[in-house]
Amino acid sequence: MIRSFYRLFFLFAFCCASLQAQSALDYQEEDQRLFEAMVDRLQSSATLQGPTSERLIALGKTFLGTPYVAKTLEQEGDEQVVLNLRGLDCTTYIENVLAFDRLFQNKQSALEEFGQQLEYIRYRNGQLQGYSSRLHYFTDWIRNNEQKGLIKNMTAALGGVEEERAINFMGTHPQYYPQLSAESEVKKIRKTEETLSKEAFCYIPLDQIEGIEQQIASGDILALVTSIKGLDVTHTGFAIWQGEQLHLMHASTSGEVVISKKPLREYLKGIKKNMGILVVRPL
Incomplete structure (x- = not known):
């Protein structure tokens, strides 16, 4: 009985730690629908088996016609990983294309995994640690993502x-x-x-x-x-x-x-x- 209690306790503690390690993902139902449609359409595409430049152009073209929306990352409250495929600004467009490429190259297909790719690209050293950890200046974005090898x-x-x-x-x-x-x-x-x-x-x-x-x-x-x-x-x-x-x-x-x-x-x-x-x- 005591052993069972401790087993459950440690399992609960492990699950809590795992949840804390994953940053909050902010998205809407429409974003999930758009994401799933993109994955279904492109996951097995021959285009995504080619060189990086060809893959990025193919992925970039899938967003043609997507509305421009400014300040999509500026949300109230604590900083979260914003996943918005309904509207993009110039930087989130770049980030989403790169994140999809990393997702497919890593044989991933889950929305949460896509969110992790966005976080890795968007935040200093790949980790969301508050508003100031976001790579706000593009030269900072370049330097940090170059250090990551991206x-x-x-x-x-x-x-x-x-x-x-x-x-x-x-x-x-x-x-x-x-x-x-x-x-x-x-x-x-x-x-x-x-x-x-x-x-x-x-x-x-x-x-x-x-x-x-x-x-x-x-x-x-x-x-x-x-x-x-x-x-x-x-x-x-x-x-x-x-x-x-x-x-x-x-x-x-x-x-x-x-x-x-x-x-x-x-x-x-x-x-x-x-x-x-x-x-x-x-x-």
């Missing part, structure tokens, strides 16, 4: 130029971020910003893109560098070659996930305060 920053190798840049927009404008109402959270963000600002900022200027364009591959992640004080990047998407022209496949603020009608260099000319790009290659 991507390689190609910018310097393509002839990018370095400059000193103070990245501190969130820390100097906490009023724009409801989750930064607590001073303790602001301090954590500022600590991250101090680290980012100490590192050299490397990018490919607008007038140099033509010279390196042929070295950009379909499936590369392109991040648009801004001159806005305190920021690094304001938009991102996937490079995609259409015939002999390089375009951008992205969650466009104009309304939905699209492939840009204009070639990349022409498209960038229409972006206010754009200085150039970062080029990142998924592995």
Whole structure:
């Protein structure tokens, strides 16, 4: 009797520990339906057996027409892993495509496993530990996911130029971020910003893109560098070659996930305060 009690006690304790280890997943019934439809359609697709670049383009195209929705990760209360397939912003589009690729490459198919892939990509060192653990700045996102072995920053190798840049927009404008109402959270963000600002900022200027364009591959992640004080990047998407022209496949603020009608260099000319790009290659 006593042995049975202790067995049950330790089983209960183990289950509780397992539940605590898995971060809360925030999704709606429609997200689950969309996820299951995606898995059914693509899990055995021959397209997903090819090189990384081909897989990402195929996955990226499945989201074409998905509405653009800003700030889908900004929820009330404690930070959770948000799984929203109904509407995407430019970063969550990238993250969802990468997460689906990792899911299929790992022979996984459960919604909870997809949530774990999102968490691994979206948060510092792959673990949700509060709002400040989210990789808010895209240069931070790049550096941390490069450390995880998921991507390689190609910018310097393509002839990018370095400059000193103070990245501190969130820390100097906490009023724009409801989750930064607590001073303790602001301090954590500022600590991250101090680290980012100490590192050299490397990018490919607008007038140099033509010279390196042929070295950009379909499936590369392109991040648009801004001159806005305190920021690094304001938009991102996937490079995609259409015939002999390089375009951008992205969650466009104009309304939905699209492939840009204009070639990349022409498209960038229409972006206010754009200085150039970062080029990142998924592995």
